[in-house]
Amino acid sequence: MMTLKEVQYLIKHIEQGTLEEKEDLRNEREKKDNIQRIVLKLIEEFGELAENIRKNTRFNGKNIKGTIEEEVFDVFYYTIAIANEYGIELEKVFEIKDKINQEKYEREFSLEEGRENYKKKIYKKSEY
Numbered sequence: 001m002m003t004l005k006e007v008q009y010l011i012k013h014i015e016q017g018t019l020e021e022k023e024d025l026r027n028e029r030e031k032k033d034n035i036q037r038i039v040l041k042l043i044e045e046f047g048e049l050a051e052n053i054r055k056n057t058r059f060n061g062k063n064i065k066g067t068i069e070e071e072v073f074d075v076f077y078y079t080i081a082i083a084n085e086y087g088i089e090l091e092k093v094f095e096i097k098d099k100i101n102q103e104k105y106e107r108e109f110s111l112e113e114g115r116e117n118y119k120k121k122i123y124k125k126s127e128y
Contacts, residue, residue, distance in 0.1 A: 042078035
């Protein structure tokens with residue numbers, strides 16, 4: 001399983017077209033244009049997701065094309081690409097925002113408690 005940090009790294013390099021580390025030499029206009037491109041792609045993917053939800057088109061284990069699963073991935077991809085453009089570390093933001101939501105929605109458990117519970121269940125299943 002990949003961490004959010006690893007996913008962000010991968011998408012950054014997919015967008016750059018190389019696994020090599022390279023300095024961002026784009027000017028502000030080029031950065032703005034790229035963000036607009038990504039946002040438009042995100043909106044497009046949301047539309048496709050909505051259509052597939054309406055049709056309840058699910059992945060059948062053979063062809064993912066045109067399914068809810070494919071479109072959820074695409075929305076996730078472009079959301080992360082936007083975070084990358086702004087230098088947002090999603091793991092840090094996730095922890096900060098989760099603490100706010102835990103209090104706001106009076107949730108009984110923290111992110112860390114949920115994570116530990118998940119690990120226990122996974123390890124328990126692998127014992128069989």
